[in-house]
Amino acid sequence: MIGAAPWTAQAAGAGFWSATRPALGTTAQVVSDSRWSAAVLELVDGVLAGMDQVASRFRADSELSRVNSDPRPEVEISPALAALLRPALMWARLTHGLLDPTVGDALVRSGYADDFGEMDKDQPDPVEQERSVPGWRLLTLHGSTLCRPPGTGIDLGATAKAQAADQAADLLGQQFSDGFLVSLGGDLAIAGTGPSGGWVVRVTDDHRSGPEDPGQTVALTAGGLATSSVTVRRWRRGGQNMHHLVDPRTGLPADGPWRTVSVAAPSCLQANALATAAVVAGAGATSILEGTGASARMVTTDGRAVHLGGWPVVGEELEPMVRSGAAA
Amino acid sequence: MGQTLDMPTFNDPETRSRGQSLQRRVTVWMGLGAMVATGAAAAAVANSIPGRPLGSSPAASSASAAPSTAGSSSVGGAGAVAAPTPAPAGSVPAVTSGGS
Numbered sequence: 001m002i003g004a005a006p007w008t009a010q011a012a013g014a015g016f017w018s019a020t021r022p023a024l025g026t027t028a029q030v031v032s033d034s035r036w037s038a039a040v041l042e043l044v045d046g047v048l049a050g051m052d053q054v055a056s057r058f059r060a061d062s063e064l065s066r067v068n069s070d071p072r073p074e075v076e077i078s079p080a081l082a083a084l085l086r087p088a089l090m091w092a093r094l095t096h097g098l099l100d101p102t103v104g105d106a107l108v109r110s111g112y113a114d115d116f117g118e119m120d121k122d123q124p125d126p127v128e129q130e131r132s133v134p135g136w137r138l139l140t141l142h143g144s145t146l147c148r149p150p151g152t153g154i155d156l157g158a159t160a161k162a163q164a165a166d167q168a169a170d171l172l173g174q175q176f177s178d179g180f181l182v183s184l185g186g187d188l189a190i191a192g193t194g195p196s197g198g199w200v201v202r203v204t205d206d207h208r209s210g211p212e213d214p215g216q217t218v219a220l221t222a223g224g225l226a227t228s229s230v231t232v233r234r235w236r237r238g239g240q241n242m243h244h245l246v247d248p249r250t251g252l253p254a255d256g257p258w259r260t261v262s263v264a265a266p267s268c269l270q271a272n273a274l275a276t277a278a279v280v281a282g283a284g285a286t287s288i289l290e291g292t293g294a295s296a297r298m299v300t301t302d303g304r305a306v307h308l309g310g311w312p313v314v315g316e317e318l319e320p321m322v323r324s325g326a327a328a
Numbered sequence: 329m330g331q332t333l334d335m336p337t338f339n340d341p342e343t344r345s346r347g348q349s350l351q352r353r354v355t356v357w358m359g360l361g362a363m364v365a366t367g368a369a370a371a372a373v374a375n376s377i378p379g380r381p382l383g384s385s386p387a388a389s390s391a392s393a394a395p396s397t398a399g400s401s402s403v404g405g406a407g408a409v410a411a412p413t414p415a416p417a418g419s420v421p422a423v424t425s426g427g428s
Contacts (some may be wrong), residue, residue: 011362012420012422012423016422018422018423026428027428029423031422031423058339115410135426146375162335172426181422181423183423183424183425184366184428185428186423186424186426186427186428187341188354188423188425189355197413197415197416198412199422200415200416200419200420200421200422201412201415201421201422201423201424201425202421202423202425202426203424203425203426204425204426205426205427206422206426206427206428207425207426207427207428208424208426209424209426215424216427217415218413218414218415218419219412219413219414219415219416219418219419220412220413221413222410222412223410225412225425226425227425227427228427229348229426229427229428230427231427232426232427232428233427233428259425260427262425264410264411272348295411295412309411310411311411311412312411312412312413314414315414
């Protein structure tokens with residue numbers, strides 16, 4: 001694939017192979033429990049290239065960038081972009097707007113206007129005042145026709161990367177008989193049977209972390225697992241710390257009690273949507289997650305862990321968050 | 329381990345009510361996860377959410393009216409939710425999930 005960084009293959013534990021490369025502004029990783037074939041990586045390359053071409057906010061030639069700059073109130077979009085917008089709108093509805101694809105302009109105003117690897121991480125401009133985002137209800141998608149007020153900045157960061165992981169895993173599962181684990185920036189999707197006992201996954205604040213960083217090691221047999229965190233994609237603006245998880249209600253970085261939320265769910269998209277919504281929800285996050293059927297590990301800004309929905313406590317390296325008076 | 333939560337802000341009725349309402353919506357969706365593999369199924373789920381007819385939101389209505397294409401994810405994923413399990417002692421992680 002032209003322009004794509006090469007994959008770096010390596011052994012990943014007993015009997016496993018892993019390949020990684022930069023993609024979508026983060027790290028793509030494919031782990032298999034059998035031998036590699038070029039076809040596996042080519043298939044994933046195709047998914048990544050398609051996602052970048054359609055949904056990147058940082059490529060002037062992406063379809064999303066063209067839509068965002070189109071002055072017409074109605075634009076025709078491709079089936080691929082429509083397929084990304086539909087779940088983004090669905091999750092906006094389900095979360096009462098905690099996830100909102102119209103956060104694009106808020107991200108730009110907060111200083112996240114360029115590819116994160118290239119942007120200035122210490123910006124002198126002042127942080128703007130609170131201003132809610134335009135709101136997902138302004139977007140209507142009728143077939144391939146997208147209607148929205150011109151100038152509404154759409155960002156699919158809360159859902160598209162996870163969809164790409166799901167799609168890659170689905171395609172791998174359809175075309176190969178091996179077990180695969182696809183990770184895009186630490187958001188995981190599983191294809192095939194995989195190893196006995198499940199894939200062993202380290203869960204922590206930063207997907208680039210080494211084993212020395214505190215976290216928890218768990219096993220996952222199916223579905224998806226995603227982590228949203230305010231600790232990684234950070235920069236300073238006007239002397240204030242910023243991050244990329246925007247609260248649509250304020251148009252500013254979410255400022256709640258959670259620094260990292262990991263969710264296991266039937267798909268990576270579901271897991272990522274719930275994890276991000278939980279970070280944005282702040283104090284109401286556990287109430288949101290409880291009863292959804294998802295399992296979650298939530299870490300407070302002061303480094304205490306909460307486990308919900310059957311997420312194991314065994315192996316947790318952080319101090320548990322306990323109810324006052326509950327412990328003997 | 330008997331861990332319980334320490335979330336004093338849950339005592340705030342507004343926060344609790346909002347969370348419970350949202351939880352009901354997401355629960356419906358998660359419970360039907362395997363069914364929501366297409367946009368048509370998503371519409372059915374949206375219709376099942378109490379107090380919010382599908383037609384009340386033109387955006388969501390139109391957004392969920394058409395089946396997903398090959399470019400969409402398998403929203404239903406693996407079907408039943410499988411919680412992670414404790415990793416076997418001494419096992420080596422194949423991958424790390426964390427913020428990016």
